Amino acid sequence: MFYSIQGESSFAGRPCVLVRLTGCQMRCRWCDTTYSFYEGEWMSRAAVVQRVAAFGCPLVELTGGEPLLQPGARPLMAELCDAGYEVLLETGGGVDVGGVDPRVHRIVDLKCPASGEAGNNHWPNLELLTPRDELKLVLAGEADYRWAKRVVEEHRLGERLPVFFSPVHGELDPAQLAAWILRDRLPVRLQVQLHKLLWGAETRGV
Template sequence: MVPPRLRVTEIFHSLQGETSRVGLPTVFVRLTGCPLRCLWCDTEYAFHGGTPMTIAEILEAVDAYGTRRACVTGGEPLAQKACLALLTALCDAGYEVSLETSGALDVSAVDPRVVKVMDLKAPGSGEEARNRWENLAHLTPRDELKIVLADEADYQWAKRVLAERRLAERCPVLFSPVYGRLDPAQLAEWILRDRLPVRLQIQLHKLLWGEAPGH
């Protein structure tokens, strides 16, 4: 049987720029393709192209960096069916594995050893209608929810969803400002004012290297 191949945009070694693992050396596997078109997307270069690679080839490339943390991202990695097998293979190889996903595709079959970092799309993304709310039932306290906010309207939406769906009782919740659009200090003031049980997230990699790909 021919082994499955995934389209890979890039594999690189960097510091984790987001989530509770921020600052930790991590190997990133960025898969190609995404069915969403968020208005503030910063990885449009991953929508098309990519290099076909087998899971064994990906594992070999990841292993070369000598880091025990691996993050599978995109694009939208779950848009490729073989992503599930890749995640399991990384776990089997002993990596601490996280998955960055838009929240628009089913996460129920993701290996339970994987930490799911799942978005909820606020109105400012242009993709609010793509939120797959049933995914919330598949999150555990090990997982994390991320809401990227472009403006105060997005913040008010996120605050309402946080309360109505009791998100903070499921797993840690991250509020992240759109880079260059929403002042992180302003978002911090809103979070403190409203006593929200969330983590303010600023993208470390952009503070260090700007918007250059491969970081």
Template structure:
């Protein structure tokens, strides 16, 4: 029996988020997630999907001849074979990123991968799932993200930024407005007013392609 993963989709698009926003990227979206964030834009990945071998997935990715590959979901780390998939993608020479909820242990992820760890805010309704031990593991190759739903979430994110010195630990601290919950302009104004060492990120793919799956 070969190693397998349950996969919702593999597609080639422009990275809409993080430090590689705007760069052509292959996305591998793994099926299933143990969380239920109030705002989740990828709920179609909670179930269904197709069981595929790692060989088959790696072969499809190679067909796009990408430079960047992003493994997302669902929650990728909920499937143990996400770890060997990430390693194989690094071995193939791609610049690999992992989008993860921060609720699962990120220690086994290949260090060549840029781990994008989302610290769940109170507005997500899943903040009790945050695994704060992950923060100690972060390096300058990693990124921390806050998806912010309200002024209360913003104040909470600023308190975590200061408490953990996140801008010194991770290569990027990303503040992203929760799409539909918070006006990007308000968040931009708060970040400037407070002179924060963070990057405002908008979800580029939602401006380009609305919320279509596979883009």
């Protein structure tokens, strides 16, 4: 758990408490938080809420790993909402996002082919998302871009909610991704990881 500047999504740039939960069923090729697979400490929901309160920040995000693998994640988010926090959920897209408190902003990371995990996307999630939610696709190259473009167009996602295309750090030039988006006039937003620009790609706890 740490206090930092939110690095992604439409909330990027805002101070945020990030609660990183342990465990993930996916093994994305470019994962930058592999330590979350196994590291961490057991805490009760009450202890988490108490520690969050100590930061004095109104914005909280549950992330991972895959936070929805933890059975306490959904009730924890509801408790944080009840306490008056603005709550974000960043999920890997392989777990059903149904049953999450409707006050929570769900940020779903749909896996592209180069991740090695596109076969594990939970596609019914796309029909559950609302305008207050967000969809993120991390792209490693042109093949991923073509795949993501097709998904956005076939599901008319740009008309339904904010969609973010993010380049894999160190693999896809953000300027190249910008050129493709502009060329195709896609209704998506280009996103770079702000925290990596500020503190570098190897720094943890930011």
